Amino acid sequence: MLLYVFYILSAITLGTAFLTVISKNAIHSAIYLVVCFFSLAGHYLLFNAQFLAVVHIIVYAGAIMVLLLFTLMLMNLNNEDETSKPLYTKFAAVISAGLLCLVLIAALRKALPENIEYVNSGTDFQSIKVLGKVLLNEYAVPFEFASVLLLVSMIGAVLISKKEEKI
Amino acid sequence: MDSVFIIEKSAIIVAVFALTMLMAMYSTWAERKVAAFLQDRVGPNRAGWGGLLQPLADGAKLFTKEEFFPNTPNKFLFILGPFIAMSTALITSAVIPWGDKIHVFGKDVLLQATDIDVSVLYVFGVLSIGVYGIMIGAWASNNKYSLMSAVRASSQMISYEVAMGLAMISILMMSGSLSLKEITVMQANDGWNIFYQPLAFIIFLICSFAETNRTPFDLAECESELIGGYHTEYSSMKMGFYLFAEYANMFISSAILSVVFLGGYHFPGMDWVNANWGINIGAILGFLALFAKICFFIFFYMWVRWTIPRFRYDQLMHLGWKILIPLAVINIIITGIVMVLFK
Known part of the structure; x- marks a missing residue:
């Protein structure tokens, strides 16, 4: 039963991910992306990770709303004026994304999750009480790094959006 | 999974669904009556006693209206819009605790x-x-006013x-739980949150007005600037769904306000009733108490709508980003300090 749910969800995820890339219309892309993220949340629910699933929906669905707004307000939606990137930049983008993926897989493949004691003692480490403790005890350093990353991106966004003073 | 569990949950889900729809229907009637009362008029009084059948008449009218499609290349998204609005308005009610345990059929x-x-x-x-x-609905209508x-x-x-x-975070700091049920139980033991967190309550209330798109924050439906707002191109039951979703949203957000700040199904003397009259009567009284709180908030929504004029857009953004967010952060800091000092 769960296996079939997994197959259906995976089909939706992959299909909408492809459609996001393929579709010509920017708004359609964004909507396909929302559906894709929802099916990913479904995958998390299959792992019984309720917190992760709900936070995934809040963060990404909200983010895509912002994306939609930006698409509407800032992007040129006429196909004729759209300047297509040269082929070599596309290749470079694909290769660098592939390299990043390789590094991540290499780093994560041998990493052991720090939840062995919770598995042994039988606590449900998906419940938010335990999750909070794990995040702030075992994973305190990565957690703080993530918050520094967010801070940096926030400052960067403010810097970019600031009007340049004319000299 | 046993079938008794499925039947029990299905019964509750259907009951909650029916309740939400009924309340959304009669909110439209109540809105007109309240508006009439505030403007010293009579309000609807033709269909049924006191106009009580007015929502049914409205529904019949909306169903029989002509189905109009604008000239849009996105018919599917055009239909999807009201569908999403209605479903999201209805699914929140799944997690709201409508009452305490009741004891039926030995269970x-x-x-x-x-x-x-x-x-x-x-x-x-x-x-x-x-x-x-x-x-999605407004973008698919292919109309610049809808899009705005x-x-x-x-x-x-x-x-x-x-x-x-x-x-909400300051409430969560006090309750130490993300479950609405446990937040209610905590309030039943320690007192309602509105007395501990009046500032959070006010911020939450104002934000609920904005989230449900109600006056004074209904800029999306600003008739004088935008014709009808996002549902300009909609007709028949698709528009009915948008209007209905607004009232369902109002009901649900009133329920959440009551659960989070006014103690949910808790009422003064609940323990005494449970001990002396049995838990079934206690649960039913609790449900009625929650219902009364919800009705109060719905009335409050309407009261504000017919009292305060619409904000301007920059005033709205100013209020949100420069007043409410700093206030909420200060509230979190104060809550943290008080919790450390007195625990």
């Missing part, structure tokens, strides 16, 4: 569709996707979600 039944660990986050998640109905309205609605929603979440 304890919790008057709640599901008590998940993260129900507060679930509510916020549904809230953040609620605006997609407006956005949708951009307003979604930027308003994004802005006020932040303040709402921050106001």
Whole structure:
């Protein structure tokens, strides 16, 4: 039963991910992306990770709303004026994304999750009480790094959006 | 999974669904009556006694109206818009605790569709996707006024979600749980949250007005600037769904306000009633107490709508980002300090 749910969800995820890339219309892309993220949340629910699933929906669905707004307000939606990137930049983008993926897989493949004691003692480490403790005890350093990353991106966004003073 | 469990939960889900629809229907009637009362008029009084059949008449009218499609290349998204708006308005009610346990057929039944660990986050998640109905529908209508309205609605929603979440955090700090059921139980033991967190309550209330697109924050439906707002191109039952979703949203957000700040199904003397009259009567009285609180908030929504004029767009953004968010952050800091000092 769960296996079939997994197959259906995976089909939706992959299909909408492809459609996001393929579709010509920017708004359609964004909507396909929302559906894709929802099916990913479904995958998390299959792992019984309720917190992760709900936070995934809040963060990404909200983010895509912002994306939609930006698409509407800032992007040129006429196909004729759209300047297509040269082929070599596309290749470079694909290769660098592939390299990043390789590094991540290499780093994560041998990493052991720090939840062995919770598995042994039988606590449900998906419940938010335990999750909070794990995040702030075992994973305190990565957690703080993530918050520094967010801070940096926030400052960067403010810097970019600031009007340049004319000299 | 045993079939008794499925039947029990299905019964509760159907009951909650029927209740939400009924309340949304009669909110439209109540809105007219309240408006009439505030403007010294009589209000609807032709269909049924006191106009009580007016919602049915409205429904019949909407169903039989001509189905009109604008000249749009996105028919599917055009139909999807009201569909999303209606479904997101209805699914939040799944996590609201409507009452305590009742004892029927030799079994304890919790008057709640599901008590998940993260129900507060679930509510916020549904809230953040609620605006997609407006956005997608308005974009697919191929009308610039609809689009303007949708951009307003979604930027308003994004802005006020932040303040709402921050106001909620101070409550979560006190309760130490994300489950609405446990927040209610905590309030039954220690007193209602509105007395501990009046500032958070006010912020949350204002943000609820903005999230449900009600006056004074109904800029998305500003008739004088945007014709009808995001549902300009809609007709028949598709428009009915948008209007209905607004009232369903109002009901649900009133329920959440009552559960989080006014103690949910708790009422003074609940323990005494449970001990002396049995838990069934206690649970039914609790449900009625919650219902009374919800009705109060619905009335409050309407009262404000016919009292305060609409904000201007920059005033709205100013209020959200420069007043409510800093206030909510200060409230969190104060809550933290008080909790450290007195515990």
